[in-house]
Amino acid sequence: MGQLTPEETMQALMTTRMPFGKYKDSLICNLPEAYLVWFHQNGFPKGKLGMLLATMYEIRLNGLEYLLAPLRNKFKGH
Incomplete structure (x- = not known):
């Protein structure tokens, strides 16, 4: 997996x-x-899912949710 x-x-x-x-x-x-904090404390799953959960944790931890705002409308309904 790349x-x-x-x-x-x-x-x-x-x-x-x-x-x-x-x-x-x-x-x-x-x-x-x-929920993200729980995974951070107990271990993220392996693979792509774990990477995504860890990334979302870091976004929340660092107050970077605004980076997702432009994408919310683009991917609404997925």
């Missing part, structure tokens, strides 16, 4: 749904901060 470009990563945050757990079917970009 690395995603920053653009592909941002798109994936807006279109990838959580495949399991309490927030199954929620978009990664919409997961609650507490």
